[in-house]
Amino acid sequence: MTLTGAIVLFAVIWFLALLIALPLRLKTQADLNSVARGTPASAPENPQVRRKMFWGTIVTFVLWLPLVLLIASGAIGIEDFEFWGRM
DSSP states (O other), rough: OOOOHHHHHHHHHHHHHHHHHTTTTTTTTTTOOOOOSSTTTTBSSSOOHHHOOOOOOHHHHHHHHHHHHHHHHTOOOOGOOOSSOOO
């Protein structure tokens, strides 16, 4: 696995974890009956994005490290996912 491949894999897993974490424990302005003027009622009151980014990074690293080690060891490669015998 190249360095670029490892970085791309980390970024893909990180964005996936972030998009999964963003709606968790979300309180909207309508839930708290404090809709600010000019905003939709579905707008989050306190989205806690920094906290979700931190935990998303931790989860990503826990998932990414074994994947990189597995791919770098040669136990799994692109040929394992190629079904038509063209490679």
